[in-house]
Amino acid sequence: MTDELTPKPYAVEIAVNAGRDRVWEAVTQPALLRRWFGWDYDGLDAEIRHIFVEEATLRAPERMGWADGSYLEVTGDDDHAVVRAVREGRHAGDPDRYDAIEEGWRSFLIQLRHLLQEKPQGVRRTVYLTGTATGRQALALAGGPTTRAGRRVAWLVDGDGHLVVIAGRQDLGCAEAGHMEIVISTYGLDGAAFDVVLKRWSERWTPLAGEARITTAGDPAP
Numbered sequence: 001m002t003d004e005l006t007p008k009p010y011a012v013e014i015a016v017n018a019g020r021d022r023v024w025e026a027v028t029q030p031a032l033l034r035r036w037f038g039w040d041y042d043g044l045d046a047e048i049r050h051i052f053v054e055e056a057t058l059r060a061p062e063r064m065g066w067a068d069g070s071y072l073e074v075t076g077d078d079d080h081a082v083v084r085a086v087r088e089g090r091h092a093g094d095p096d097r098y099d100a101i102e103e104g105w106r107s108f109l110i111q112l113r114h115l116l117q118e119k120p121q122g123v124r125r126t127v128y129l130t131g132t133a134t135g136r137q138a139l140a141l142a143g144g145p146t147t148r149a150g151r152r153v154a155w156l157v158d159g160d161g162h163l164v165v166i167a168g169r170q171d172l173g174c175a176e177a178g179h180m181e182i183v184i185s186t187y188g189l190d191g192a193a194f195d196v197v198l199k200r201w202s203e204r205w206t207p208l209a210g211e212a213r214i215t216t217a218g219d220p221a222p
Contacts, residue, residue: 007068009089010102013082014109018116020076023083024062026116027072028052036115037108039128039183040217070101083109096151098169106153107165111185114163122188127201127216129182131209135172138180141204142166162186162197180209 016023026032033048056064065071070087085105114120139146139154142164146154151171156164163185170178182205186197198216206212 007087007089008095008097008099008102009087010099010105011084011086012102012105012109013084014113016076016081016083016113016116017079018081019078020062020074020081021078023076023081023112023116024074026112027074027083028064035124036111036185039126039215040124041128041215042217044217083112085109098152103150103152103167103169106149107155107167107181107183110149110153110155110165111163111183114157114185118157120161120187125186125189125194125216127184127186127198127214129180129184129201129205129209129212129214131180131205131212132177133180133209134177135166135168135170135174135180137177137208138166138168138182139172141182141208148172158184160197177210 026036030045030048030053033052034045037048038044052064055066057066059065059071060073062075063071063073068087069089070085072083072085075082075084085102087101142154142156143158144156146156146166148154151173152169153165153167154172155166158164163183165183165185166172167181168174168178169180170176184197184201186194189197198214202214205214
């Protein structure tokens with residue numbers, strides 16, 4: 001079996017200024033998962049149910065696991081918690097090689113922390129940008145200083161209060177272009193205000209990225 005086909009072990013964790021029980025609800029209740037997990041598209045609710053309800057097994061208090069041996073756990077107390085996404089095993093080959101699930105957790109846990117700590121009100125709606133660009137271009141597009149979360153993910157809260165998470169399949173400092181994903185999470189916007197955000201990001205992303213695509217849900221969930 002080649003290194004590329006061997007499941008890569010990982011351990012992604014994030015500290016949250018919220019109580020353990022509140023965090024556990026946010027990672028197990030579909031209505032709350034909808035407020036931070038992934039990005040809007042018309043199949044998001046079905047994806048959440050498949051991953052967190054149909055496929056997940058409760059293995060211990062505040063731990064859920066999946067058939068591949070990976071698990072998500074929450075530890076802490078009434079005021080602070082740590083969320084860990086783990087796939088155990090020995091590293092095969094390059095421990096820094098790209099793994100979509102690992103990097104997905106890195107991005108999504110940032111979105112979870114934002115929800116729990118900033119407590120934004122109203123329906124979450126997202127703009128999901130994909131295409132080919134350099135990490136430097138994507139970081140510059142964010143329009144402000146970003147915080148890195150590993151080599152491939154960075155984030156910031158922009159001047160309008162929207163969370164922007166930037167993720168690449170290679171180091172964001174690399175000068176070569178590669179596949180990039182940007183999730184802009186908004187909360188509490190009416191249709192007109194959201195359309196302004198969508199138009200602004202579309203106009204900036206489309207001329208910059210190769211094979212640029214912009215995705216959002218036709219009908220956001222309540």
